[in-house]
Amino acid sequence: xxxxxxxxxxxxxxxxxxxxHARFKESMRIVHDLGGEKGGPISLEERxxxxxxxxxxxxxxxxxxxGVWTNVEKLRRSADxxxxxxxxxxxGRWLLAATRALVDKQHITLxxxxxxxEEVKRxxxxxxxx
Amino acid sequence: xxxxxxxxxxxxxxxxxxSSPMFNHLRIAEIAEGVGDPQCYRGKANGPPKFKVGDRLxxxxxxxxxxxxxxxxxxGVVGTVVEIAYESPAPEDEAWGHIDKVEWFYLLCFRQGDxxxxxxxxxxxxxxxxxxxxxxxxxxx
Numbered sequence: 492x493x494x495x496x497x498x499x500x501x502x503x504x505x506x507x508x509x510x511x512h513a514r515f516k517e518s519m520r521i522v523h524d525l526g527g528e529k530g531g532p533i534s535l536e537e538r539x540x541x542x543x544x545x546x547x548x549x550x551x552x553x554x555x556x557x558g559v560w561t562n563v564e565k566l567r568r569s570a571d572x573x574x575x576x577x578x579x580x581x582x583g584r585w586l587l588a589a590t591r592a593l594v595d596k597q598h599i600t601l602x603x604x605x606x607x608x609e610e611v612k613r614x615x616x617x618x619x620x621x
Numbered sequence: 622x623x624x625x626x627x628x629x630x631x632x633x634x635x636x637x638x639x640s641s642p643m644f645n646h647l648r649i650a651e652i653a654e655g656v657g658d659p660q661c662y663r664g665k666a667n668g669p670p671k672f673k674v675g676d677r678l679x680x681x682x683x684x685x686x687x688x689x690x691x692x693x694x695x696x697g698v699v700g701t702v703v704e705i706a707y708e709s710p711a712p713e714d715e716a717w718g719h720i721d722k723v724e725w726f727y728l729l730c731f732r733q734g735d736x737x738x739x740x741x742x743x744x745x746x747x748x749x750x751x752x753x754x755x756x757x758x759x760x761x762x
Contacts, residue, residue, distance in 0.1 A: 516684075527737065555650060562658075
């Protein structure tokens with residue numbers, strides 16, 4: 492079995508002696524700060540939300556209501572996702588941010604979560620055999 | 622769900638998720654109830670607004686350390702105050718749950734030509750764009 496990780500060619504890590512302030516500043520740009528960049532065409536078609544998206548919005552509101560986070564913290568946590576911010580759908584950011592908040596604040600542990608995901612997968616497989 | 626280590630015994634029956642001062646966001650839900658956010662911070666800023674409508678202000682290019690909501694494209698650009706919008710904690714603080722330091726937010730109007738070098742025929746440099754910025758990001762020209 493081959494590894495699922497196919498490595499990209501390694502990017503050179505900047506060496507400290509040529510890492511000037513301009514390069515540092517550019518490196519520190521926050522991932523959501525995209526104003527002025529080419530973004531391609533925007534679809535203007537109405538789209539119905541997927542059920543998991545609606546569930547995500549409800550989870551986010553409940554977390555605010557129960558005092559786990561605030562809306563600004565949700566925004567910050569989605570920016571904290573780094574490269575994942577740009578590669579998952581819009582609602583996916585909120586879902587990952589909510590998950591991370593629950594783990595960071597010790598409401599759940601990652602092993603509890605992965606166990607639960609396994610359990611739900613098993614249940615789902617029994618209900619709808621392929 | 623396992624109970625958070627930050628839960629106080631008092632809160633257990635009411636099911637409040639957090640009560641540690643570090644993660645006390647429930648306070649925001651409480652103070653905003655019925656009034657809204659940022660209305661719940663009205664009168665909480667440390668003094669009156671430093672700037673007034675019509676003032677020409679430059680947006681400071683402060684460091685990007687992990688999080689803020691000041692768009693890069695208005696950094697260093699001069700805009701005009703069109704409205705003193707509201708009082709609120711700075712997003713940089715609120716993003717980590719710190720709400721004790723409240724400041725004034727301004728709605729600024731910028732000329733597109735001051736922001737973008739765009740000489741395409743359909744771009745009008747006199748078009749404007751507005752952005753909301755908190756007081757700490759602003760300095761008089």
